Amino acid sequence: xxxxxxxxxxxxxxxxxxxxxxxxxxxxxxxxxxxxxxxxxxxxxxxxxxxxxxxxxxxxxxxxxxxxxxxxxxxxxxxxx
Numbered sequence: 001x002x003x004x005x006x007x008x009x010x011x012x013x014x015x016x017x018x019x020x021x022x023x024x025x026x027x028x029x030x031x032x033x034x035x036x037x038x039x040x041x042x043x044x045x046x047x048x049x050x051x052x053x054x055x056x057x058x059x060x061x062x063x064x065x066x067x068x069x070x071x072x073x074x075x076x077x078x079x080x081x
Contacts, residue, residue, distance in 0.1 A: 021049065 010016075022045045033041060054060040065071055 018049070022046070 022042065025045075027038075027041055027045060050063045052062060054062055058066050061071075
């Protein structure tokens with residue numbers, strides 16, 4: 001469902017793009033969830049989107065890296081044992 005007054009997703013393209021990324025990129029294969037499970041999955045997905053997922057439009061930095069001015073992408077620090 002579009003979150004615009006007219007119901008046209010083109011009027012809020014940035015938000016609709018993020019909604020698409022969350023739904024189809026991270027939540028699509030989660031199967032049936034109750035409200036609490038969905039709430040937790042969305043929360044984790046938003047945290048991942050902002051803190052760990054590099055964005056081409058941001059010079060391959062995360063939104064949090066750009067916002068805070070600090071590096072430290074947790075995905076780049078992960079080591080296999």
